[in-house]
Amino acid sequence: MTTNTLSRRALLGATAAGSACYLSGQTAQKPNVLFFAVDDLRPELACYGKTYIKSPNIDRIAKNGMVFRRAYCQQAVCSPSRTSLLTGTRPDTTKVWDLVTHFRDAIPNAVTLPQHFKKNGYFVQGMGKIFHPGYDDEPTWSVPWKTPKAETYANVKTAEVKDEDAAPKNKTKGGPAFESGNVADNFYKDGMVADMAVETIKGLSKKTPFFLAVGFAKPHLPFVSPKKYWDMYNPAQIELAPNPYHPKGAPEYALTNSNELRNYTNMPAEGPINDKLARQLKHGYYAAVSYTDAQIGKVLNELERSGMSKNTIIVLWGDHGWKLGEHGEWCKHSNVENDTNAPLLLSVPGMKAAGKQSNALVEFVDIYPTLAELAGLPLPAHLEGSSFKPLLDTPDRPWKVAAFSQYPRRKLMGYSMRTDRYRMTVWVDRQDHTKVDATELYDHQTDPQENTNIASLPANKDVVKRLMEQWKKGWQGAKL
Numbered sequence: 001m002t003t004n005t006l007s008r009r010a011l012l013g014a015t016a017a018g019s020a021c022y023l024s025g026q027t028a029q030k031p032n033v034l035f036f037a038v039d040d041l042r043p044e045l046a047c048y049g050k051t052y053i054k055s056p057n058i059d060r061i062a063k064n065g066m067v068f069r070r071a072y073c074q075q076a077v078c079s080p081s082r083t084s085l086l087t088g089t090r091p092d093t094t095k096v097w098d099l100v101t102h103f104r105d106a107i108p109n110a111v112t113l114p115q116h117f118k119k120n121g122y123f124v125q126g127m128g129k130i131f132h133p134g135y136d137d138e139p140t141w142s143v144p145w146k147t148p149k150a151e152t153y154a155n156v157k158t159a160e161v162k163d164e165d166a167a168p169k170n171k172t173k174g175g176p177a178f179e180s181g182n183v184a185d186n187f188y189k190d191g192m193v194a195d196m197a198v199e200t201i202k203g204l205s206k207k208t209p210f211f212l213a214v215g216f217a218k219p220h221l222p223f224v225s226p227k228k229y230w231d232m233y234n235p236a237q238i239e240l241a242p243n244p245y246h247p248k249g250a251p252e253y254a255l256t257n258s259n260e261l262r263n264y265t266n267m268p269a270e271g272p273i274n275d276k277l278a279r280q281l282k283h284g285y286y287a288a289v290s291y292t293d294a295q296i297g298k299v300l301n302e303l304e305r306s307g308m309s310k311n312t313i314i315v316l317w318g319d320h321g322w323k324l325g326e327h328g329e330w331c332k333h334s335n336v337e338n339d340t341n342a343p344l345l346l347s348v349p350g351m352k353a354a355g356k357q358s359n360a361l362v363e364f365v366d367i368y369p370t371l372a373e374l375a376g377l378p379l380p381a382h383l384e385g386s387s388f389k390p391l392l393d394t395p396d397r398p399w400k401v402a403a404f405s406q407y408p409r410r411k412l413m414g415y416s417m418r419t420d421r422y423r424m425t426v427w428v429d430r431q432d433h434t435k436v437d438a439t440e441l442y443d444h445q446t447d448p449q450e451n452t453n454i455a456s457l458p459a460n461k462d463v464v465k466r467l468m469e470q471w472k473k474g475w476q477g478a479k480l
Contacts, residue, residue, distance in 0.1 A: 030209035031349070031375055032312040033117065034303060037213065038292060039078065039129055039220040040332070041318030043069070043343040045289070054232045054290045057297030058345065061314055065347025066392060067357040072403040072418055073364045076320040076332040076339035079132035081364065085317070086112045086131065086140075088368030088383040090404070090475065097408045099132060111380055113368045114211050115140045120377045123207040125200060128193035128215030147215075148192035153224060154181030177264035178223040178284030180230040185294065188224060190216045194295035198302040205306060209375075214299060216292045219322075221331075222264060223284030225291035232290050235283045240275060241325030242449070247336075249453035251427065251438040253409045258330040278325050285324060313374055314347040315367065326449070333407065335416035335425045337442075337450050340405040348374060351392045358395035361403045361418065362388050363475075386479055402470065402478040412437055417471045421445050424455075424467045439464065 045055045047062035048069065074084040075091045083096040083103045087110050091097050095106035103110060111119065118124040118141070126145040131137055136145045153175050185191035197214045204210045218225065246255065261267050261281075273281070296316070303309045321339045323329045332339045344362065347354070365385030372379055373387040390397060405416045408430065416425040423442045429435035441455035441464060454460050470477065 029311060030121070032204075032209050032308055033122075033211040033371060033375065034299070034312050034314045035114070035211065035213040036296060036299075036314070036316040037082070037128070037130055037215040038296075038316065038318045038343075039215070039217050040320070040322045041219060041289065041292070041343055042322040042324075042338070043318070043341060044324075045343060047345070048343065052233075052237070053286060055293045057293045057300055058316060058343075060297070060300060061316055061345045061347050063355050065314065065345055065351065065355075066353060066395060068344040068346070068362050068388075068391075069357055069359050070403070070418075071317070071342055071344035071362045071364065072340045072405055073320040073342050074404070075406055076334060077407075078319055081319045082131055085319075085364040085367055086114070086137075088113065088365055088380070088385055090365060090384050091406055093384060097406075102137075104137070107382075110382065112137060112140045113371065114213055116368075116372060116377065116380060117211040117375065118142055120375075122209050122211045123204070124211045124213075126213035126215070127196050127200070128190070129217050130213045130215040146196075148189055148196060150189035150192055151187070152222065153179050154183045154187055155179055175222060175264065176266045177221055177261060178280060179225075180227045180284075180287070181224060182227050185226055185291070187226070188218075188291075190218050190292055190295050193217075194298045197299045201299070201302045201306055201308070205308060208308070216295060218292045219285050219288035221260065223281065223288045225284075225287045229287040229291040229294070230283065233283055233286050235279055238279050238282050238286070240278050240282070241323075241327075243451050244272070244325050244328045245451075246328055247440075247442075247451055247453055249456065250440055253412070253427075254334060254414070254425070254438075254440060255327055255329050255336070256331070256333045260331040260333070272328060273325065273330065281330070282324050285322075310349055312349070313371065314345075315371065316343070316345045317364065317367065318342040318344075327451075335405055335407050335414050335423075335440075337418075337423060337444075337448075340403075340416065340418070346370070346392070348392060353392060353395050356395050358391050360388065360391050360395065360397070360399035361401070361420070362391070362399070363403045384475065398480060400478045400480060402475075404475045404478070415471070417467070419467070419470070422463070422467060423450060424464075424471055426468070426471060439468075441467070 044050045046053050047059045047067050073081040079099045080091045080096045083094045094103040096103050114124045124142045128147050320332050321342050323338045326338050366388050369379050369383050369387040373389050403418045407414050412427045413430045414425050414427045425440040427438040439455040440453045442450040
């Protein structure tokens with residue numbers, strides 16, 4: 001750890017005591033935290049300028065808080081991303097690059113974000129999808145984590161998908177990729193989670209300060225939601241991806257074969273998704289987004305009714321982005337902008353720049369230190385991110401110069417660096433990072449969709465050299 005890093009953490013610790021006052025104005029009462037996790041939610045929301053999406057409740061958070069337009073996950077798949085965010089460390093530290101490894105195997109003494117709040121006097125409760133399904137982390141919670149059991153489909157009876165993020169060879173086909181059910185919101189699991197959160201909030205006034213983590217599964221596949229949310233969208237007006245093709249010059253392995261989607265019974269096992277089916281899928285995704293948005297609204301309404309919203313930080317994040325036909329692919333599992341860029345909203349009572357947006361580069365590992373600082377808590381030494389609390393006052397101030405993501409492909413690891421203008425991804429041998437198999441470079445000034453890899457063009461030799469030097473410095477060298 002560098003001297004600068006130690007000095008910076010010392011400074012943050014010294015100023016942290018004033019953070020609670022920043023939140024609550026005339027009282028030093030510790031702020032509560034309402035922590036929304038949303039699965040597979042890409043930044044295609046009204047508050048991100050996509051006004052055709054019906055997301056009024058997420059937009060409520062944006063109106064009272066800040067939208068981070070360039071927030072990046074550390075690995076675009078459920079378990080590695082959530083593990084990274086919840087531990088404040090990156091995948092190469094957690095050793096979680098897949099869907100089966102538990103982070104405590106590599107870092108058994110890690111203090112998770114909610115656990116840190118618990119250790120500092122908070123009542124901490126979690127429900128729904130917070131960690132990856134199939135395991136939880138008991139030390140994180142004040143009371144046992146729980147999630148309701150629900151039918152996956154209203155219209156068909158079928159076996160549950162065994163592992164919702166894995167490739168078909170690891171799964172059993174369990175049903176269709178989308179469904180419009182003529183059912184109440186709480187027929188599906190997310191409606192039950194919202195009901196559970198509402199009931200929980202009713203009893204939290206006696207347990208303040210609290211940290212309440214509420215996880216929603218949709219819009220993860222299958223895209224199932226009540227019919228009324230499908231009816232919010234006219235399928236004839238849904239536009240398909242403008243770039244349904246592999247990036248020119250990119251290695252074949254840079255993307256997958258939409259394997260996760262092909263697990264579902266009404267999806268082709270290989271080949272392209274035709275336009276009719278693509279429009280149905282996007283319709284289902286949009287409906288699922290609006291369904292989850294409505295569940296978030298129920299929780300927000302109860303928080304406001306309780307009177308506790310005046311002293312509650314609200315954070316909402318999607319665990320990674322998602323492709324809806326871009327690059328001819330669906331789902332996540334890559335380093336492209338569509339997969340690594342994810343929604344992040346933060347609302348803090350008393351914040352100066354409420355309703356503003358920030359284009360600063362922030363990372364999901366930054367959420368842990370940010371919430372800790374806002375609550376006036378000390379920052380653990382293990383963190384590998386930076387608090388972005390200063391952006392809440394000045395969203396356009398100079399900030400870190402790059403964000404980092406990664407994704408494994410068999411014997412290779414693709415390390416991706418997103419700067420203000422470029423994305424560079426370097427594919428290296430996982431055992432020897434000096435062995436470079438391929439390099440990708442995309443200029444977001446001229447190619448925001450990342451359609452053409454320009455790394456090999458002679459005209460970009462100096463750019464590649466400069467970015468490679470920056471890439472080698474890693475996340476430690478990206479801070480101001």
